[in-house]
Amino acid sequence: MSKVAIVTGASSGIGAATARRLARGGFTVYGAARRADRLAELESDGVRALPLDLTDDASIVAAVDRVLADEGRIDVLVNNAGYGSYGAVEDVPMDEARRQFEVNVFGLARIAQLVMPTMRAQGSGRIVNITSMGGRFATAFGGWYHATKFAVEGLSDSMRQELAPFGVDVVVVEPGAIRTEWTGIAAQSAVDQSGEGAYAKRAKRLSRSFGGGESLGSDPDVVARTIERAVTAKKPRTRYAVGRGAKPAIAASKVLPDRAFDAILGRALG
DSSP: OOOOOEETTTTHHHHHHHHHHHHTOOEEEEEEEEEEHHHHHHHHOOOOOEOTTTTTTHHHHHHHHHHHHHOOOOOEEEEOOOOOOSSOTTOOHHHHHHHHIIIIIIHHHHHHHHHHHHHHHHTTTEEEEOOOOGTOOOOOOOOOHHHHHHHHHHHHHHHHHHGGGGTTTEEEEEEEBOOOHHHHHHHHHHHHSSSSSTTHHHHHHHHHHHHHHHHSOOOOOHHHHHHHHHHHHHSSOOOESSBBBBBHHHHHHHSSHHHHHHHHHHHTTO
């Protein structure tokens, strides 16, 4: 019997690469995303399309219920869906800050809640939460995004300890710079929110740096390979940092004093 996996945010980037890789590896994969029309591209690769809006509780419940009705089990949940909303903390409207948390944290937590009873009953399962190297340190103009990723790091630690006695593993994957749509969305939001006023000069420079860095990022399949290792390993690591810049940046944030690390990041913004 093949294992059953749900991959959220599967319409593009890391999610699409992960869904395809797990399907090739013999998993029964449900690729979940809000943009259901884009999931059609995955079906030719053996991935089953699963409409999912992480801001709508009824949609989350329906998605999990469908997989259980079809398969009777869920072995893997890859919580990949999320986006980066940038702009100075002073400038970003609270409604946008709340939406960032709704997608990146609460939606992730809700679908995890719904698969946990099945995994506990099975005595096995694996939940992989995709955070970011930006879940270990923060940069200017990414305050709300970093806040969500810091939150998922802590949430994952608690989940890991709670579920371990039931044979369920919780793993965090922390991508660095990756060639995905995330970069363009983050770059545009920085200008939209802080392109005028006190923060304009640095916000625009950040946006340009995102645009230049996109071509230098790692291929999404680099992360997908790591996720595959995490869900197939007999005893997975609790965290995997992967992709361009992730390991050195996280290491530097640990060893350097805060103001020294701030200075390094600040030079990039002038």
